[in-house]
Amino acid sequence: MVNAAGKFGPYSQPGPAQPAPVAAVRDAHLLPGRGQTGSELVRSRVALRVRLKSVSPGDRLPDAGVLAEELGISEITVRRALEGMCQDGLLDRRRGRAGGTFVAPDWDAVVALMHDTDTAAALDAFHLLLECGLVAHGTGEVPDGRLDGLRALVDEMDLSDDPARLRELETRFHLDLAEALGGAGIREFAADLLGRQCLVLPAPEPALVRARNRCHADLLTELRRGAMDPAVRAVKAHQHARPDASPT
Ligand SMILES: [Zn+2]
Structure with a gap:
């Protein structure tokens, strides 16, 4: 009588060596490029500008229309994203003639919380x-x-x-x-x-x-x-x- 386990072997038996999975990307939902919304794109590109010092904390950001054109997304998406970043404390909105959207002076401290x-x-x-x-x-x-x-x-x-x-x-x-x-x-x-x-x-x-x-x-x-x-x-x-x- 053939023992099924003996015939096919225990399933836990080590097979041929396989490359180790890249542990950190086992969760597909964390993969970059998947599900990055227009809003996330705006956040990440503003963060990159700050890192590259093309804007500094306290500086005014380009207008939403300019950002929209650069990123190839709608202006309304940019406006919503900037609003969300204001709510999170990353940006400040100032009204009036010298108004606009500014990088928060305490940008680094706010980012540290994220x-x-x-x-x-x-x-x-x-x-x-x-x-x-x-x-x-x-x-x-x-x-x-x-x-x-x-x-x-x-x-x-x-x-x-x-x-x-x-x-x-x-x-x-x-x-x-x-x-x-x-x-x-x-x-x-x-x-x-x-x-x-x-x-x-x-x-x-x-x-x-x-x-x-x-x-x-x-x-x-x-x-x-x-x-x-x-x-x-x-x-x-x-x-x-x-x-x-x-x-x-
Ligand atoms: Zn490097």
């Missing part, structure tokens, strides 16, 4: 997958000179002591990397991810940006050499980088 570890981990994991894919796809095909701007950012990060400038350059590096390897459309996709990260993840400390910057430098070196495996390893090392122990 930090969300699960969403941050999912975005981080997805961004890692995007960069690994871009680097694997682009290694050996990047024209000469395309990486020069990225190299300049790495050099500036090495020299900068200003925390806000370091965070700005760190974010700019990843946007420009996406564009260099994937084109303007992929830059927009990376902007969606990075903008959302600005709202759910504390901004990296200078010591961490410096540690990551060594991975940036390694990545550029390997991309120039056309060495795909080491280039992908540099992308992964970036995610696992820990702050330098040396004084900052």
Whole structure:
């Protein structure tokens, strides 16, 4: 008599090795690109502007019509999104001749209340997958000179002591990397991810940006050499980088 369990084996028996799932993106609803509404897009793009210092706390935002055109969504959606951000304390609405919508002076403190570890981990994991894919796809095909701007950012990060400038350059590096390897459309996709990260993840400390910057430098070196495996390893090392122990 054939024992079914013996014939087919216990189901828990280890099968062939499979790649480990990317733990943080097991929950599909956390995946970026799924369900990002027009309103979320406005929030993330305003956050990205603040990180890139194209607006600062206390500054007036462009008019809703201008934002709508830039983002390719309706003006009414932008207005509703800005209203929601005012209610959350991220923006201030001022009436009168000098009125408009302003970035709240205490933007950083308000954002700190929105930090969300699960969403941050999912975005981080997805961004890692995007960069690994871009680097694997682009290694050996990047024209000469395309990486020069990225190299300049790495050099500036090495020299900068200003925390806000370091965070700005760190974010700019990843946007420009996406564009260099994937084109303007992929830059927009990376902007969606990075903008959302600005709202759910504390901004990296200078010591961490410096540690990551060594991975940036390694990545550029390997991309120039056309060495795909080491280039992908540099992308992964970036995610696992820990702050330098040396004084900052
Ligand atoms: Zn980086």
